[in-house]
Amino acid sequence: MLQVISVLLENKPGALMRVTGLLSQRGYNIESLTVARTLDPALSRMTIVVDVDSTLRQQVIKQMNRLLNVLQATDLTESPAVVRELVLVRIRIAQDARTAVLKEAEIFGGRVADSSTEGFAIEATGDPEKLNEFVSVMRSYGDIEVTRSGALAIALDAKKLRLQPPVPTKGGTQVEEKVI
Amino acid sequence: MATLVSGAQMLVECLVKEGVECMFGYPGGVTLPFYDVLYEHQIRHVLVRHEENAAFAAEGYARSTGKVGVCCATSGPGATNLVTGLVNALMDSIPIVALTGQVTSKLIGSDAFQEADTFGITRSATKHNYLVKRLEDLTQTIHEAFYVASSGRPGPVLVDIPKDIFQGQGHYMPVTSIHMPGYKVFTEGHTGQIRRAAQMIEESERPLVYAGGGIIASNASEQLRELVELTDTPVVITLMGLGALPSSHPNFISMPGMHGSYASNMAFQNCDLIVALGTRFDDRVTSRLAAFAPHAKVIHVDIDPAEIGKNRAPDVPIVGDVNRVLTRMVKMLRDEPHRHDEKTTAARRAWWKQIRDWKRQHPLEPSFSTSEIKPQHLMAEIDRISGGEAIIATDVGQHQMWAAQLIRFNHPRLWLTSGGLGSMGFGVPSAMGAQFAHPDKLVFAIVGDGGFQMSIPELSTIASNGLPVKIVVMNNGYLGMVRQWQTLFYNNRLSGVALDCFPDVEKLAGAYGFQGRTVEQPSQLAAALDAAVSEPGPYLLNVRVSATESVYPMVPAGAAIHEMVLGPPQPVAVPVPAK
Numbered sequence: 108m109l110q111v112i113s114v115l116l117e118n119k120p121g122a123l124m125r126v127t128g129l130l131s132q133r134g135y136n137i138e139s140l141t142v143a144r145t146l147d148p149a150l151s152r153m154t155i156v157v158d159v160d161s162t163l164r165q166q167v168i169k170q171m172n173r174l175l176n177v178l179q180a181t182d183l184t185e186s187p188a189v190v191r192e193l194v195l196v197r198i199r200i201a202q203d204a205r206t207a208v209l210k211e212a213e214i215f216g217g218r219v220a221d222s223s224t225e226g227f228a229i230e231a232t233g234d235p236e237k238l239n240e241f242v243s244v245m246r247s248y249g250d251i252e253v254t255r256s257g258a259l260a261i262a263l264d265a266k267k268l269r270l271q272p273p274v275p276t277k278g279g280t281q282v283e284e285k286v287i
Numbered sequence: 288m289a290t291l292v293s294g295a296q297m298l299v300e301c302l303v304k305e306g307v308e309c310m311f312g313y314p315g316g317v318t319l320p321f322y323d324v325l326y327e328h329q330i331r332h333v334l335v336r337h338e339e340n341a342a343f344a345a346e347g348y349a350r351s352t353g354k355v356g357v358c359c360a361t362s363g364p365g366a367t368n369l370v371t372g373l374v375n376a377l378m379d380s381i382p383i384v385a386l387t388g389q390v391t392s393k394l395i396g397s398d399a400f401q402e403a404d405t406f407g408i409t410r411s412a413t414k415h416n417y418l419v420k421r422l423e424d425l426t427q428t429i430h431e432a433f434y435v436a437s438s439g440r441p442g443p444v445l446v447d448i449p450k451d452i453f454q455g456q457g458h459y460m461p462v463t464s465i466h467m468p469g470y471k472v473f474t475e476g477h478t479g480q481i482r483r484a485a486q487m488i489e490e491s492e493r494p495l496v497y498a499g500g501g502i503i504a505s506n507a508s509e510q511l512r513e514l515v516e517l518t519d520t521p522v523v524i525t526l527m528g529l530g531a532l533p534s535s536h537p538n539f540i541s542m543p544g545m546h547g548s549y550a551s552n553m554a555f556q557n558c559d560l561i562v563a564l565g566t567r568f569d570d571r572v573t574s575r576l577a578a579f580a581p582h583a584k585v586i587h588v589d590i591d592p593a594e595i596g597k598n599r600a601p602d603v604p605i606v607g608d609v610n611r612v613l614t615r616m617v618k619m620l621r622d623e624p625h626r627h628d629e630k631t632t633a634a635r636r637a638w639w640k641q642i643r644d645w646k647r648q649h650p651l652e653p654s655f656s657t658s659e660i661k662p663q664h665l666m667a668e669i670d671r672i673s674g675g676e677a678i679i680a681t682d683v684g685q686h687q688m689w690a691a692q693l694i695r696f697n698h699p700r701l702w703l704t705s706g707g708l709g710s711m712g713f714g715v716p717s718a719m720g721a722q723f724a725h726p727d728k729l730v731f732a733i734v735g736d737g738g739f740q741m742s743i744p745e746l747s748t749i750a751s752n753g754l755p756v757k758i759v760v761m762n763n764g765y766l767g768m769v770r771q772w773q774t775l776f777y778n779n780r781l782s783g784v785a786l787d788c789f790p791d792v793e794k795l796a797g798a799y800g801f802q803g804r805t806v807e808q809p810s811q812l813a814a815a816l817d818a819a820v821s822e823p824g825p826y827l828l829n830v831r832v833s834a835t836e837s838v839y840p841m842v843p844a845g846a847a848i849h850e851m852v853l854g855p856p857q858p859v860a861v862p863v864p865a866k
Contacts, residue, residue: 116469117468117469120418120420121406121407121410121416121418124407124410125410128410128411132411165596166593166596166597169592169593169595169597170593172471172592172593173471173591173592173593174469175414175415175435175467175469175470176469177469178468178469269471270468270469271466271467271468271469271470271471271472272466273464273465273466274434274464274465274466275463275464275465276304276430276434276462276463276464276465277304277305277306277430277433
């Protein structure tokens with residue numbers, strides 16, 4: 108089963124490395140990772156798929172939450188969530204197989220992104236396991252090249268986000284420019 | 288019309304605002320603008336002789352004062368040399384801020400002279416780190432660094448500053464607030480959980496308080512004392528927490544763990560409730576986790592949520608500052624006094640009797656010999672002179688364990704040791720840092736002959752500043768702890784542990800212009816230590832101790848905590864086979 112961790116983090120240099128470092132320091136390999144800006148451009152949302160047993164996963168998530176750049180890390184493995192992935196397949200096929208390939212692609216909800224005499228580039232989105240089937244079906248028709256986006260996940264129930272309010276610095280509240 | 292100032296000037300102004308009086312560092316090419324501002328500045332810059340020791344000295348300063356320690360190094364090798372000290376501070380939750388120079392922004396990534404990816408290298412060596420890319424961010428970053436280092440679970444923070452940021456000109460605007468939405472600091476603790484914990488302590492028949500370095504970090508000694516006196520609970524204190532209660536306190540058993548006392552370890556195995564306060568169930572305490580404290584329910588108070596349930600799942604987790612949590616717990620206990628029923632009263636009395644019996648059966652006490660100085664004898668003599676009042680800094684190894692077992696502390700922040708990371712070479716520089724903070728206090732650096740040789744460069748810093756640090760080398764001619772394991776578990780095949788050619792300390796100290804001496808006779812030890820202490824300046828005392836003494840009790844690796852080896856294996860008569 109896919110083990111999915113969703114992380115809301117600050118969009119800052121090094122933030123990604125801090126999160127992934129917690130997995131790599133334990134020798135765990137990341138199966139997939141996606142990261143992009145959120146509505147708030149100062150923040151990014153990251154989805155990590157990784158094979159880590161449950162106890163350790165809880166520990167790693169706590170340590171992710173401890174990172175200063177991380178606003179919230181949640182385990183979506185066992186909570187209600189939608190997980191989707193995009194796959195791009197380029198397939199080289201003979202003329203007589205074109206119709207069959209298009210039909211198969213349609214079954215999986217695939218869409219032709221590019222077409223040439225050599226074959227097609229097809230895009231499909233869906234549940235990552237469903238996409239595995241799509242890829243193997245395509246492979247049965249000819250030479251293919253595949254690029255996958257990695258899983259994207261969104262939780263179905265909102266979790267309260269706890270943010271730290273600003274704190275005053277040491278040494279007074281002077282705001283004017285100071286000559287030193 | 289305000290004048291333009293340089294980044295370096297802004298940085299120093301931030302340090303002043305943060306109350307920095309003293310910092311430890313080593314300059315270099317890219318930190319030149321910073322050192323130019325430090326010239327004749329009120330902030331005292333101490334030139335160490337190796338950057339690792341700048342970090343260790345900053346830790347000694349921080350541990351002994353509770354303030355943030357500051358160290359500074361140049362780019363490349365300067366920064367990489369800091370790393371051991373940073374990890375040491377991370378493992379022991381010590382607040383330090385490290386400032387490193389970086390090559391000019393435009394040159395980053397070009398393999399410029401003395402360039403290293405400090406930001407990348409120190410990512411996992413710090414609580415948090417920064418690379419300052421814009422002058423506008425500098426002051427905010429410095430204040431954030433101090434805030435992060437000292438709040439929550441304290442730790443090291445590094446700020447990497449390129450040379451052009453030091454040199455850049457701008458207007459200095461004081462920073463008035465810090466906003467770090469992702470930095471979650473939990474302080475108060477859950478009221479319901481605190482109440483539940485208080486009730487469990489009252490109802491427990493065999494409770495045990497297990498206090499750690501968190502008590503020191505949050506200045507909660509007074510609250511700890513009130514809790515244990517109010518509930519009459521026995522206490523074990525970890526290596527990091529020694530001094531949290533005075534060693535003479537009647538409720539204090541001793542240190543638990545791999546080289547903890549018999550009574551402490553047995554108390555863990557037989558108690559029905561562990562009250563863990565600012566501690567993390569470290570493997571050196573628990574030994575085989577699956578067999579640790581099998582009958583105990585656990586209350587775990589820690590400011591770091593990631594520590595809760597990491598090693599031992601608690602029955603009552605409380606995330607909060609142990610100082611605040613204990614203050615409230617003590618108030619609850621006072622407001623609603625609990626009367627034990629007869630059964631609990633009898634059980635409590637039996638529990639205390641049991642603990643006293645364990646203490647009596649296998650006390651931690653020094654051993655003496657007339658022909659050679661036993662290492663325990665040395666620690667007993669230092670303890671006599673200290674009387675629980677001196678600052679004691681150590682490295683890691685046998686001397687550290689004997690010191691922890693046998694030296695008393697009347698107050699917190701007297702015991703400076705490398706706990707989690709176990710760094711050799713920590714004792715001398717951290718003693719140095721502590722002595723800068725407490726010029727009139729007696730400071731001992733107790734080190735082994737191995738670790739001492741990692742710190743020799745700092746003899747120069749000590750001499751140059753006339754620091755009256757008393758360096759006591761417990762010299763057994765071996766890397767003693769490794770030798771002990773080879774003897775016990777590797778058929779005494781002593782591989783790579785013999786330290787010959789130890790320098791003549793009289794000449795060595797003399798070369799730096801202070802006094803040194805070697806003692807070998809037990810009869811001369813007390814007088815030699817007294818002489819070292821009465822010397823107004825630094826002193827290097829080399830104490831030749833028995834070469835093959837081992838630290839006991841000892842829990843072998845993989846054993847349960849009660850499966851202690853209490854003393855050296857006794858010779859067994861082997862029956863002669865009949866012919």
